[in-house]
Amino acid sequence: MNSKNDHAQVVINPFLIYIACGLCGFFLQNFFPLPFIPQAEARVIGVIIMIINLILGLTAVRNMFAAKTSLSPYRPTTALVLSGPYRFSRNPIYIGLTLLYIGLVTYLQLPWGLVLLPIVIGLVTVWVIVPEEKYLEQKFGPEYLSYKATVRRWI
Numbered sequence: 001m002n003s004k005n006d007h008a009q010v011v012i013n014p015f016l017i018y019i020a021c022g023l024c025g026f027f028l029q030n031f032f033p034l035p036f037i038p039q040a041e042a043r044v045i046g047v048i049i050m051i052i053n054l055i056l057g058l059t060a061v062r063n064m065f066a067a068k069t070s071l072s073p074y075r076p077t078t079a080l081v082l083s084g085p086y087r088f089s090r091n092p093i094y095i096g097l098t099l100l101y102i103g104l105v106t107y108l109q110l111p112w113g114l115v116l117l118p119i120v121i122g123l124v125t126v127w128v129i130v131p132e133e134k135y136l137e138q139k140f141g142p143e144y145l146s147y148k149a150t151v152r153r154w155i
Contacts (some may be wrong), residue, residue, distance in 0.1 A: 008135040011127035014073070014094065021120045025105055033054045034111040046107025049099055051087040055095030062095075069110045073132055079101030080140055082147055090151050094124055115126075121154075129153065 036042060061071065063084040071093070085092035094101050101120060105113025133153075136144045 006131040008073040008077075008128075008137075010073045010131045012123075012127045014097065014124055017123045017127065018122060020099055021123075022101060022105060022110070022113055025110040025116050026108070029110045029113035030113075032112075036109045036111045039109060042109045043107050046105075047102045049103035049106060051095045053099035053103060056085055056092055056099065060096060066138045068103075073128065077136065077139060080136070080144060080147060087151065089155050090148065090153050091129055094129065095155060097127035098124075125153070 037045070039043075063081050063086060065098050067079040067081045069079045069081065089095055098117075099120065102117065104113065105111075133148065137148075
């Protein structure tokens with residue numbers, strides 16, 4: 001693998017998937033409103049979900065920094081991270097981003113955002129995670145395959 005291609009060949013930045021689907025949820029809610037839980041409850045639930053995201057996401061990021069490997073799918077991965085939340089999921093950062101998405105659309109009372117959640121997860125899986133997995137298989141071979149066989153992709 002030459003240094004120019006030493007990164008996952010993701011189709012699109014994962015942040016753009018979450019943002020685009022969140023905006024679609026916003027516009028759909030404005031044009032085709034769906035009922036939702038009352039604002040006070042939505043805000044409390046949204047904040048709780050976002051706090052859970054912070055706990056999981058920051059722990060996963062800390063583990064990546066400790067291993068001195070990049071968070072960006074557009075940069076080389078220099079080490080496999082197998083500790084912390086990576087013992088339970090191969091993608092705790094994407095779980096965190098998904099929780100952030102759920103928390104925000106709940107807080108903002110955008111039920112369409114929740115309706116779009118399966119699309120968000122599908123796009124992140126196909127356009128980001130699968131290319132990352134192919135890259136890690138090529139780069140780390142049996143070590144990654146063994147990890148992949150014992151730890152789930154999501155949860």
